[in-house]
């Protein structure tokens with residue numbers, strides 16, 4: 238009998254921001270802590286993420302092409318493709334080619350369509366990226382837009398008040414019709430309770446809708462969406478069900494926010510992942526998902 242490595246490998250296509258725990262600096266520690274090998278494919282190199290007042294930005298589109306060509310010629314194989322913040326609209330084509338060339342039928346493709354938050358595009362994000370992202374989600378098994386990104390992908394006007402379950406279910410289904418079997422929408426306000434926030438999800442396989450609701454703390458930390466989707470990716474690769482993955486990701490993100498919230502601190506630095514990474518190896522404590 239041959240003893241072969243059981244470690245699964247995920248390509249993480251995100252920027253490398255050298256300050257603030259976003260993108261690769263969230264995905265790498267989280268996925269590694271969950272027992273997965275991460276192969277980073279950096280999309281851009283920044284001095285810090287774009288919510289700081291100033292940042293440097295090096296677009297790595299050409300280098301990505303060279304890295305992928307090198308991987309192809311050496312026959313490297315991956316079990317999952319996980320994309321986040323892309324450095325230029327042209328990169329979407331590069332990423333689509335990567336997925337089409339490397340993906341095998343059992344592989345997982347997760348697209349976090351990073352575009353903006355609170356009803357606005359991130360600084361420097363071009364409108365053309367929205368167009369391109371609408372194409373990229375067609376190749377995904379799982380997408381994880383926040384509310385802002387959901388409305389951008391659907392080409393609808395942003396709203397965040399008074400969104401009822403039935404209306405959200407239509408939007409989730411509409412996004413799934415474009416390609417991804419699983420659609421997860423984060424940061425949905427709970428009507429009448431500013432202290433709560435929900436995650437909604439739809440799985441076309443089984444035609445079921447899920448909701449996880451957890452406490453909302455009045456602070457904004459960049460990178461929480463990256464942490465959330467990294468846990469979803471790790472959890473699904475470990476073989477968890479969708480509702481369990483939702484619970485694990487919501488709980489981890491909340492733990493990260495809670496462990497950071499009490500400090501005098503510049504929120505731009507993101508959640509203190511270092512304090513909560515080890516929780517990824519303990520069983521889920523409270524299960525809170527609902528079927529809706």
Ligand code: PXL
Nearest residue numbers: 252259260286287288322460
């Ligand atoms: O967390 C999303 C994100 C990723 N990468 C960069 C960002 C942001 C959000 O601001 O600026 C560079």
